[in-house]
Amino acid sequence: MAEVATTPLPNTGFDLRRQPGFGAVAMLCLTILYAPILVLIVYSFNANDLVTRWSGFSMSWYGTALTNAGFYAAARNTLTISLTAMVAATILATLAAVATTRRAPFPGQGAAYMVINLPLMVPEIITAVATLSFFALLAQWFGLSFGIGNLILAHTVFCIPFAYMPIRARLEDMDLTLEHAAADLYATPWATFRRVTLPLLAPGISSGAALAFIVSFDDFTITQLVAGPGQTTLPIFIWSQLRRPITPELNAMCTILLGVSILFVSLSFLIANRRKANP
């Protein structure tokens, strides 16, 4: 059977995979996906203060954006929230992934798996109003508010499944031979985890951490509803700028955010792909 698959069709030049016009549609999709972003980026370098009339190259809007006090404060809030949520979610996801892969499922594992993936199933707007109602209830009943911690907790919840997926995928590619060898050499479970499992798992963990960081860094819907006064993050700050006349400063801010997202997605992608290249 396998031989049939690898035998090329003789000489006719007939490509059985080709479907006419599909390449053109693929190019159209790329254009649709990238044209608006590219236009946004190009106009962030516009010399005048219009976002649609080009009048020469200038970097000045980046200077304006980076010295904008509101932008700076929002960047600090965003980094506090995203980095904390990333670290917390990655640690929790790693522990859960190690426990839920490579061995016979433990009682309750199916349910645990469902809970971990739940944030992916619920539409964001529902999560947003539910979290808002929940924190309002905590405040009303117990006078309890964690300040910016509210946002960190909300972000950690939806970051966990994003961190969990690549870590779990990486674990499933690793067999238990090396861990068994370590145990045969009298390594304690902790030593085995730290010296064998963790180094092998590092690409999965970095890939998961990068994804967790992005989904938190980019979140708008949940943050907008849950955030209290003074808890402005970068996406919320950019949204608030829409109420005034739009200048290329907004394009510059958006470009900075896009740069961060693209950097982290590419990192996560490259780390995960290197893993496939040399297993």
Add this chain to the structure above:
Amino acid sequence: MSEASDIRSRQLLTLPAVAVITLFGVLPLLVIVVYSVLKPATYGGVVWQVTPQAYVNFLFQQDIIDDTLHFTTDYLQIFARSTLFAALTTVVCLALGFPTAYFMATRPPGQRNWWILLITIPFWTNLLIRTLAVMLIIRDEGLLNDFLIWLHAIPKPIVILYTDTAIVLGLLYSYLPFMVLPLYASLEKLDFRLVEAGFDLYATRGQVLRRIVLPLTKPGIIAGSLLVFIPALGAYVTPLILGGGRHLLIGDLIAQQFGSGRNWPFGCAQALILMAMVLVALWFYVRNATGRVQHG
């Protein structure tokens, strides 16, 4: 280590993640179930008094003078519109996404990774910023209108922003990658020996596509459609920015009850109705996608 203590330690390792999600993800969902049957407080929040008011409001309007109930389709219309827009977005995404995914899957392996990266980047980049980018292009004085005027296709700018067209364009743009990636995963595994067999039996390209490729990639088609339909149904950012607050969809209708509407129970009830619609879609998926993945 004994079997029992191994199981116990693995349960303990899973506990922190499960506990955090249960406390701050599942419990809030139960809170809105409770909130949806309470009375709204005047300035947002709830009064602890049980009433089915929120669900009644969804279908009936209370007359301010004599308190009688009149059937109203206002909210049903918004839900129907959202469903229609989400379905339309799904169909167009499928029409564009399938050829794209097929084209990607038939590239040489070295090129495929670049294609995946190119589709993955928009998948993860900031939805708000991507929507803003669309807004800047379709504005009256945006590039699209400038371009069409330059082509002499239109005499003066056409209004797209803040219309239904703008919302559907925005949804399409937002969720296209969600369609392409699962379709690609399905098409990459396609066994081209079956395609070859089809051609040997004198099938045309169209017949091969319809009778062999499409049925074999059905799981990918269903998964992709769901990944587009569900977020499009609850879309919030797109109608907020491209609809200008005048063309409501479910997502911004719900958010409105927590903002200017000051009717939290009503917002909770609407969120739960949306959740029920999502569950129906998921149920449909489970019913159709399991047990028939393997053919070749």
